[in-house]
Amino acid sequence: MDVSRGFLVIGSLYLLVGIGLGSYMGGSGDHSLAPVHAHINLLGFTLMTVFGLAYRLLPGLAEGWMPKAHFWLHQVGALVLLAGLFLLMSGRADGAVIGPIFPVAEIAILLGALLWAVNLFGKSR
Numbered sequence: 001m002d003v004s005r006g007f008l009v010i011g012s013l014y015l016l017v018g019i020g021l022g023s024y025m026g027g028s029g030d031h032s033l034a035p036v037h038a039h040i041n042l043l044g045f046t047l048m049t050v051f052g053l054a055y056r057l058l059p060g061l062a063e064g065w066m067p068k069a070h071f072w073l074h075q076v077g078a079l080v081l082l083a084g085l086f087l088l089m090s091g092r093a094d095g096a097v098i099g100p101i102f103p104v105a106e107i108a109i110l111l112g113a114l115l116w117a118v119n120l121f122g123k124s125r
């Protein structure tokens with residue numbers, strides 16, 4: 001699997017969803033889902049696009065196991081976090097039930113970011 005292409009293509013899908021939700025909020029005047037919209041665009045589109053470009057442009061950065069582990073930790077973590085946040089903030093899920101999934105998703109994203117940083121420190125010289 002090409003980690004760079006994966007990040008870029010999936011990031012573009014988050015952008016479409018983020019713009020869709022932003023347009024809905026603008027049109028309806030209901031901004032209650034602004035944090036969901038913000039993080040779909042930032043954690044989804046912006047971060048994934050930065051990762052995708054960096055894995056393509058920095059020599060050797062995409063090699064080894066760390067980029068793949070980073071990719072999957074970020075994909076699963078972001079999807080669970082953003083879907084959970086949407087369900088919670090739109091009133092479709094009970095906070096007491098869905099609450100425990102957030103720390104798990106956050107740790108996945110954080111571990112991915114740690115691998116990204118370690119890999120970058122080693123290979124960006």
Ligand code: HEM
Pocket residue numbers: 018019022023024025026031034035037038039041042045046
């Ligand atoms: C056509 C595209 C977009 C529309 C119609 C749109 C619309 C909106 C609306 C209506 C809000 C709520 C504002 C408020 O309640 O103060 C908002 C917030 C926000 N949007 Fe967008 N947005 C779009 C694209 C984007 C993109 C591409 C990004 C980032 C890459 C982004 C990042 C944010 C952020 C970070 C906030 C939260 C700001 C805050 O809470 O202070 N938006 N957007």
Ligand code: HEM
Pocket residue numbers: 034035036038039042043046047081105106109110
């Ligand atoms: C695991 C990852 C993340 C978690 C758990 C998280 C959590 C949060 C929380 C709890 C807030 C306050 C929301 C509110 O007051 O309604 C917030 C706001 C914000 N975060 Fe994040 N965040 C994460 C990643 C990011 C990333 C990667 C970016 C940028 C690239 C970002 C940009 C922002 C911005 C611009 C705001 C203010 C806009 C708003 O209030 O909606 N966050 N975040």
